[in-house]
Amino acid sequence: MKTVLQAHINNNLAFLNGKKLLIAVSGGIDSVVLTHILHSLKFSIFLAHCNFQLRGKDSAKDEIFVTELAKQLKIPCTTIKFYTENFAIEKGISTQMAARELRYNWFQEIMQENELDYIVTAHHKDDIIETVLINLTRGTGLDGLTGIPEINGSIVRPLLSFSRSEILIYATKNKIQWREDQSNSSIKYVRNKIRHKVVPFLKELNPNLLDTLTNTLENLKGSQQIVQDSIEKIREEITVVNNKEIHFNIEKLKSLSNPKVYLYELLKAYKFTEWNDVTALLEAQSGKQVFSETHRLLKDRDVLILSKISNSKKTVAYQIPENTSKITVPIKLKFKSIDIPFDTKNHQNKVFEELVFDKPNTISINYNKLQFPLIIRKYEKGDYFFPIGLKGKKKLSKFFKDEKMSLLEKENTWVLCTSDNSIIWVIGRRLDERFKVTKTTSKMLKVKF
Structure with missing residues (x-):
């Protein structure tokens, strides 16, 4: 696995060579194996561990484990404690979403303070399949069917081509210790339900499920690129940037084969959710508007005006x-x-x-x-x-x-x-x-x- 990962990095992620990497380490098998391999490959790495204080003494033990791992490998490491449940209540979001927001905001701070180049996470092939199935149950567009991107800005996920079983075999063979999160065996959360109930059933139907779905996702990514190229061409034709506003020409939008689909692709980055309301703006009276968490879309005669909502x-x-x-x-x-x-x-x-x-x-x-x-x-x-x-x-x-x-x-x-x-x-x-x-x-x- 180590040799294959090194070849994968050299062939597909060569920009990581010679860079300073921040590894998000939970203490679980995936992030610990990633840490050991990148350390043995002589990468310049820095460990970061979040204690979300969601599992009592086990959370504290995870933090101690990661600190000891860093000392053993002589790697710089930083940890932080979050009051995750309080933050989730204040924000009105799920605990999982709160943990994600806290985690990545903190990672960006560490990156700046320590002049690091990339955040590296240990997501793997099984995570992709679970994510796609979760997105399917909730309803999704093409983005949600293409899984987890290997590169997303400053975030890189080099283990996406490896399965959970391959990581387990490597850890066992090399006598690597890790912390087992007992909550992973609970079916309280949607992801765990899919992991323990749905995926095993699908693997009974198709023992090569991971490889089959991986190939399917690669094909979808190709289709997605074609769609993105088309959307960018349409965007240039129908939009005008006016100061901090984006104006969409309504007549040109209505002349497209499927205005609702194009509106979704043009506006999905702005966190709109009420897509029927967005489409209805094409025929609405001037002054009608639809809001997302961050933006407003206003009908003004022959244009739709997109503007950011002021925090103040x-x-x-x-x-x-x-x-x-x-x-x-x-x-x-x-x-x-x-x-x-x-x-x-x-x-x-x-x-x-x-x-x-x-x-x-x-x-x-x-x-x-x-x-x-x-x-x-x-x-x-x-x-x-x-x-x-x-x-x-x-x-x-x-x-x-x-x-x-x-x-x-x-x-x-x-x-x-x-x-x-x-x-x-x-x-x-x-x-x-x-x-x-x-x-x-x-x-x-x-x-x-």
């Missing part, structure tokens, strides 16, 4: 001091505090019903539950509230989905919060149960949108 716009929050009667920025709201008088029980009920009866876009809030200054801001990932009339809390993302709100409606939704960021009102949509007026409320705040 996404994080703006407006404070509303106590005793404010109205605001006009960022939206128009009127505020009126009302004391609820108390007399007899019947009179209290009558007054309560007269005062609290709300019209559309007007809410009554229990004043005593408020913490000032109030805050008005846009929806953020991970937001949740307790919708009035329902039991328990609900993420705003789930609430938006249940309300069948469009991407544009979500982007333009504001929330009213207390000073500690508890959501009072999804403005124009739903009050939070915790802040509703009850028959024991002595003072309330009327808010009109």
Whole structure:
């Protein structure tokens, strides 16, 4: 395996020779074998290990193992601890996605600090097959069917032509020690389910599955290159760059054989997901727009305008001091505090019903539950509230989905919060149960949108 890898590098990855390489080492068999081989081939390597603190004592033992490996081979090494689960909650993403983001952001920092040239990871042939199958289950385009790229910017994956079994044989033959991640045997995660349930079944149908699918992926990569060449030619014909905006000519787009497919290929790098909404912009009125996490696509007469969303716009929050009667920025709201008088029980009920009866876009809030200054801001990932009339809390993302709100409606939704960021009102949509007026409320705040 060592000789074959050296030949593969010389023939296909010759740019690695003489360069400083950062190896991402988990402590598992793949990255440890890669480290041993590149070290024996006299490459200049630097080890980096992430402790995601997801497996308790085992995570700590992995970190110690990698540190000892670096000492044994006399290789520079750095480690870091991440509070991965907290980061995932803050970002509103999965733990796996959080770990990936933390990992690669940190790798880039190490690269700059130590003047390294490339990040090298130990992905192998089995990883490619698993990735393709995962993408198939989730829905994908041609990119998702071509597997994991061997070269992606500064990231290089030299083991992609080797299988998991070949790596295991090499490690066993050379008496290489590694750390076994027990979570790899669990079918809790999608990748492990595919690895332990789906792939073995497919190998029963075709014992040469890895080689067959590898050949198929190579053919698809060839087709992908033809598609990319065609897309770039179309891009030159129908787009104009205007300052930091990209303008797409609508008439030229509509004249193409399949505008939806071309739009997908032209815009997929900008993280759009609502492709039906994107295509609908071709026939929409001027002013209609669709948002991705990072960009906005706006219909403006005969062009679609692509622009980047400013981070400053996404994080703006407006404070509303106590005793404010109205605001006009960022939206128009009127505020009126009302004391609820108390007399007899019947009179209290009558007054309560007269005062609290709300019209559309007007809410009554229990004043005593408020913490000032109030805050008005846009929806953020991970937001949740307790919708009035329902039991328990609900993420705003789930609430938006249940309300069948469009991407544009979500982007333009504001929330009213207390000073500690508890959501009072999804403005124009739903009050939070915790802040509703009850028959024991002595003072309330009327808010009109």
